[in-house]
Amino acid sequence: MAIKSHITVHKIAPPKGSNIDFAAELRGADLENLTEVDFDVIRRALYENQVILFKGQQNLSPKAQYELTRLFDPTVEAYGHGKTLDTKKSILHPDLKTIPHQPQVQVIGNGPVKEFEGLKNITLKHPHHKTFHQHPISEEDDRDNTRFYRWHIDAALYDLNPPRVTSLMAVQVPKTEYQNLRYDDGTGDELSVPRGSTAFVSSSQMFDLLSEEDKEFARTTKVQYAPHPYVWMSSAKSRSDGLGLVSEGRELPYSELPAIDESKVKILPMCWRNPVTNKLALQVHPSAVEKLHLADGTVIDNLEEVREIVHRLQRPGIAPEYVYPVDWEAGDLALFNNQGVLHSVTGSFKPEEVRIFRQCNLAASTAPLGPE
Template sequence: MHSDSIHISPLEHKFGCKVDLPKYCNNDPINLNDDDFKQLFEAVHKYLVVVIPGLEELAPKSQYLLTKRFDPSIPEPKAEGFAGYGHGKEFRHEQSVLRKDGTTVKSQPQVQILGQGVFEADEPGNENGEQISLTHPSHTSFHKSPLTEDQIKNEHKTRYYRWHIDSALYELSPPMVTTLLGIKVPPLTKTNTISYGDNEDPSKETTKEVAQGATCFVSGAEAFKRLSDEEKEFALNTTIEYAPHPYIFISPAKATADGLTMVSEGKELPFDKLPEWEQSKVKFLPMVWTNPVTKEHHLQIHGCCLFKLHTKLNGETTTLTLEQSREKVHSLMRPAIEPENVLAHGWNQGDLVIFFNRGVWHSVTGEFKGVNQGADEKRLMHQCNIASGADPKTIF
């Protein structure tokens, strides 16, 4: 119900909240006054995932301006087509694992169009004035040991596609927040069973029931709290070195069944086979980031894109290899994705989800019918996240 000020309702989960906008906004959060925006800003940092319903007509420009309002350090675009994140250079590169994950809104290049199915030029949500074809990411092309066709179609099983933080992880700093708008989504009548793939005995397999196509989140703060004292000391003193052009680096490799990292088989592209890169643009980020509002530590790792871990303890620095680094981060991250810790957002049409990208990890889930099949499973979403002006820090 609309009122004269913002209304925040915590979700029945360990984190997350629902926000109702005040009447004066006219269903556009960019119209929030300074006091109400401050409440929204603090809610995003406190609850980590904020859901604002009923915004299917939100304009791409408003979504961009709202996203940008969360981070005053974001630089203004300096060149035509500059998306402020690296979509053009990194994500749409023909070798990138993300190359099929959507297209850009022509009138607002900071906003990406994601989804499933073919949308004609005049369909609602298609801002580009031409036919677009969208493909929902499927673990079947990204995981080393995907589910079988029978498990997917008849048992309605799925996987976490890829647990990640939204970031180019090369040259550009991780965005502060991501906004994700469900413009057209299938009705919440179908469910999927997420298979963790960590046990050969089906009767002992870890699973979680979610709405079809749910976006899943875990709290980096809760992930850090679950670590042992020894693990916390390790995490607080470790820097993650990410690979140059990481989404291209990992393109020949395959992910683990839980989507936390990659399987080490030596299939990554050699550095001399990557597009031109500069050592000064390689990202070295702390393993733990500090929430600027709550001051909590968040374990923030992009397990698929890392290259090495550098740990400085007692005046000595230890560096782990790629394989060792993957094994280590998997051991730190795996407890956080236990079913009870995962917030699975099932999409209603018009949901705008704002999440603190520097405080959560998230993953796509679900399988949809092919782009030329199943009009009942078409989905169209607008996503916006913009590279920050500075890297995250850990404050002890």
């Protein structure tokens, strides 16, 4: 008799007025003791729903979180950003700490923490858009309003392949009021989000929103990412909707970057294919893009033009009705298809508000599946 899993999959009901077609909650999983049958259910649910949530995981160990994340790509072990964190100019450098006994798992959050998983007397800092956006929200409006900090994929985008899956574990969450998330891009778009929500959009839904002409362009175009992109962009500023950078010539010249190996520069398809559903996702990290390679061999290397093209294609997919803002509670574990969604930090916290999350992603053993 075939062994069945006790795990059940429940689609998350979209909020009123929402048109999201993804996200599910999984119940009945023992993530410390998964069977092959259990993982088959989890893997299918992940790729069919893009973001899956497990509630009540307060006792899940960092080791089990790492092992669950690694099941999606069993031959890999390296953290998805590699040594990006070791580069002090990198925009990622201040945001993450590494768990000493499980170095593939990072700690993110906000506030002073005396001890956590072997880390002592650390101060976590929730990313705030005022450090990254060209025109931040005023100080007097900041407590009640927020922005998408940066829409992105978890990926080094140099040398290493983009991770397949990211796991994000909410350990301690200050429950506070909602904030009004403003796009401030002239459209009047806004969205009510729980403070500190992680916002997700489906890149498959983003692709489906394109015209037939744009779909053909996306299917046949490749994206070249800047070498050491998080150092390269360290002085640049973001658009107010968090979807890519403003072109002001503030990117660091190659001469100021770490040594560049041309063979490690990433040129990836603009569309990535879901390994279970076969659907295409418009999957571009808008802040790290540098050039576009078109089907006829043309290379668009005017950075402002490249950014305008990518923003035009992606912007419809981050409209308020397509955004899923997670309302985190302590004990929530989310897994997301890092090759099929974009996500962004939102919100702001006072320096004394303590928030602790654990994050794990692993550089993939292979490049993402392309549209062919």
